[in-house]
Amino acid sequence: MSKYRPRRILPSEITPPEVFFDRRRLLAAALAGGASALLPAAEPSQAQPGQLRYTRNTRYSTSEPPNDYEDITNYNNFYEFGTEKSDPARNAGSLRTHPWTVTVSGEAEVTGQFALEDILKPHPLEERIYRLRCVEAWSMIIPWVGFPLADLLKRFKPTSKAKYVEFRTLHDPKQMPGQRFRVLDWPYVEGLRIDEAMHPLTFIAVGVYGRVLPNQNGAPLRLVVPWKYGFKSIKSIVSIRFTEKQPLNSWHVAQPDEYGFYANVNPNVDHPRWSQATERLIGRGFFAKRQPTLMFNGYAEEVAHLYSGMDLRRYF
Numbered sequence: 001m002s003k004y005r006p007r008r009i010l011p012s013e014i015t016p017p018e019v020f021f022d023r024r025r026l027l028a029a030a031l032a033g034g035a036s037a038l039l040p041a042a043e044p045s046q047a048q049p050g051q052l053r054y055t056r057n058t059r060y061s062t063s064e065p066p067n068d069y070e071d072i073t074n075y076n077n078f079y080e081f082g083t084e085k086s087d088p089a090r091n092a093g094s095l096r097t098h099p100w101t102v103t104v105s106g107e108a109e110v111t112g113q114f115a116l117e118d119i120l121k122p123h124p125l126e127e128r129i130y131r132l133r134c135v136e137a138w139s140m141i142i143p144w145v146g147f148p149l150a151d152l153l154k155r156f157k158p159t160s161k162a163k164y165v166e167f168r169t170l171h172d173p174k175q176m177p178g179q180r181f182r183v184l185d186w187p188y189v190e191g192l193r194i195d196e197a198m199h200p201l202t203f204i205a206v207g208v209y210g211r212v213l214p215n216q217n218g219a220p221l222r223l224v225v226p227w228k229y230g231f232k233s234i235k236s237i238v239s240i241r242f243t244e245k246q247p248l249n250s251w252h253v254a255q256p257d258e259y260g261f262y263a264n265v266n267p268n269v270d271h272p273r274w275s276q277a278t279e280r281l282i283g284r285g286f287f288a289k290r291q292p293t294l295m296f297n298g299y300a301e302e303v304a305h306l307y308s309g310m311d312l313r314r315y316f
């Protein structure tokens with residue numbers, strides 16, 4: 001298999017995210033009125049589409065070498081595009097990520113519909129290398145580009161009644177052909193307790209390997225919660241709702257005995273049909289030695305206090 005690894009990108013070559021995400025609007029305006037002055041003067045001539053400007057956050061990053069771009073973008077779970085690992089890369093081209101609107105509702109002072117550009121504009125991007133641990137007992141090391149979810153949520157001024165946050169993926173079977181099959185009760189829904197959502201590790205990803213997220217990885221914006229199983233990391237988000245009651249997440253609704261709300265990575269609590277004690281790192285060969293799974297995916301020091309006094313076998 002060919003291993004494609006994007007070359008290191010020089011800062012001078014990078015299109016700032018606000019330029020990239022705004023480009024369509026600028027081009028439309030320029031075409032409509034000959035408003036060439038609107039085009040960003042400082043846009044680097046060599047920038048390839050989709051390159052992002054970001055800083056590295058080493059504090060929260062694992063030092064393990066990341067998986068190849070090829071693995072990260074061809075071995076996916078995104079049931080809206082099929083249930084095989086190779087389906088999303090093959091089928092996600094039908095998803096249109098521009099224009100994109102996110103609806104914010106529920107227990108917050110600021111609610112409404114927001115264009116993607118307005119969601120992203122105020123947030124400087126950083127790279128964080130996180131281990132994604134799937135509930136299926138495999139993992140990958142992924143260099144995400146994005147920003148802390150807390151910084152976004154605070155802009156909506158959640159009220160004291162906001163105990164949870166619920167996220168929804170786009171529901172449009174025309175763009176997401178897998179939604180024609182009742183594998184799950186669409187749209188895909190996930191949720192976090194508000195303190196989990198506000199934790200500095202909880203991340204909104206808009207890119208991977210320095211480039212805009214490919215559709216199969218959840219473009220244009222997805223959640224990443226590194227101490228939880230991968231199914232919490234909901235893709236292609238169109239709705240954020242602050243709630244008083246615990247949201248019903250899709251996998252819990254589908255199989256309540258197998259998938260809980262919390263979904264914290266825990267080697268001591270097995271899935272009813274397989275062990276969670278070890279995991280297989282993708283890209284190291286099928287017969288490579290399995291690794292022991294770490295409590296909270298290695299982030300116990302940062303997040304264990306969120307669950308003090310809770311029975312993690314019951315709240316799995």
Ligand code: MTE
Binds near residue numbers: 076079217230231234
């Ligand atoms: N989000 C949506 N909307 N639909 C999905 O099927 N799969 C989840 C999660 N987010 C899923 C989703 C699961 S099970 C995992 S392991 C991760 O996405 C996989 O993310 P990746 O494909 O970028 O590695």
